[in-house]
Amino acid sequence: MITFKQLDAIYWVNELGSFEAAANKLHTTQSAISKRIQELEDAFGVALFDRSRRSARLTDKGLELLTLGRDLLERRDHLLERISDESVIQSHFRIGVTExxxxxxxxxxIESIRKRFPRLNIEPSIGLSSDLFGKLEQDKLDMVVVPDVFSDTRFVSQPLQNVENVWMAAHGTVAEGRELTLQEIGEFTVLTQGSHSGTGLIYERWFSQHGTRMRNSLVSDYLLAQVGLTLAGVGISYLPRQCLQFLVNRRLLQVLNTTPGLPRVQYCALYRSDRQSGLSASICELAKETCQFSQLYFDRH
Incomplete structure (x- = not known):
């Protein structure tokens, strides 16, 4: 039976030019290398090295065996690399996030994932929380990052950061320093996120608990549209404070003082418990390390 040790021997003797050099490379003795080559020659009944020369030189049959054997050695090394080192994973990872x-x-x-898993093909998608969760249920996504509104034992949940939302309006909508109650908020046209949004669902429940009914509301599923409508003075809206602070600083938006203030929205990373793997857990940890809602990416660049 041919062994990898025998193929390693013929490969390194040919590469390094001598049995002694091959022995040093493979951390063994010259006699052990000679024995492995002899075993190969006995197995095939042919000479693999031309022993009439001072340097180790393969015969034609030796070259043929080396060509075929090199492919086996490369496949072995690839297998060992794949199994032993998570950084060389060659696969796809489908991650869904909200806007x-x-x-x-x-x-x-994504940058952190690529550094950790350079051969991993990342397939990101952006959508509404309910849609992302549905795709996770259908095994169309490997992980989602959404507000923590889906309590389900079928999924592993990794808490991330929370988001502070505040009521905002176009600058000058409300007199500076005026404090509004929830009932007074309800008198404005309120731009809300629908129940397909995790944030929208959280605040729908919160308004209901406080007995607050919005007289006139406009539902928008998309954050950018919600920001744009607020900037245009169409109504007031609950928006993430930190990442939109630059619009407040430029006096395009104003933060409304309200009592009580809005609850923070906790985010989490979810993946299926029946698809648990070291990869999913590792990417969850990377999400925990990089999660930062403080500034819009394009405003930072």
Whole structure:
């Protein structure tokens, strides 16, 4: 039976030009290398090296065996590399995030994943929380980053950061220093996110708990549209404070003082418990390390 040790011997003797050099490379003795070559020659009944020369030189049959054997050695090394080192994983990883994550820290997450797993093909997608969760259920995504509104034992949940949302309006909508109650907020046209949005669902429940009914509301599923409508003075809206602070600083938006303030929205990374793997857990940890909703990516660059 041919062994990898025998193929290693013929490969390194040919590469380095002598049995002694091959022995040093393979951390063994010259006699051990000679024995492995002899075993190969006995197995095939042919001479693999031309022993009439001072340097180790392959015969025609030796070259033929080396050509075929080199492919086997490369496949072996590839197998060992794949199994023993997570950084050489060659696969696809499908990650779904909401618009806020896509606008803020998703680029940093992808960069971190690529550094850790350089051969991993990352397939990001951006969508509404409910749609992303549905795709996770259908095994169309490997992981999602969404507001923590889906309590389900079928999934592993990794808590990330929370987001501070505040009521905002176009600058000058409300007198500086005026404090509004929830009932007074309800008198404005309110731009809200629908129940397909995790944030929208959290605040729908919160308004209901506080007995607050919005007289006139406009539903927008997309954060950028919500920001644009607020800037245009169409209504007031709850928006992430930190990443939109630059619009407040430029006096395009104003933060409204309200009592009580809005609850923070906790985000989490989810993946299926029946698809648990070291890869998913590692990417969850990277998400925890890079998660930062403080600034819009394009405003930072």
């Amino acid at each position: 806020l994550t896509g606008l803020t820290w998703l680029p940093q997450l």
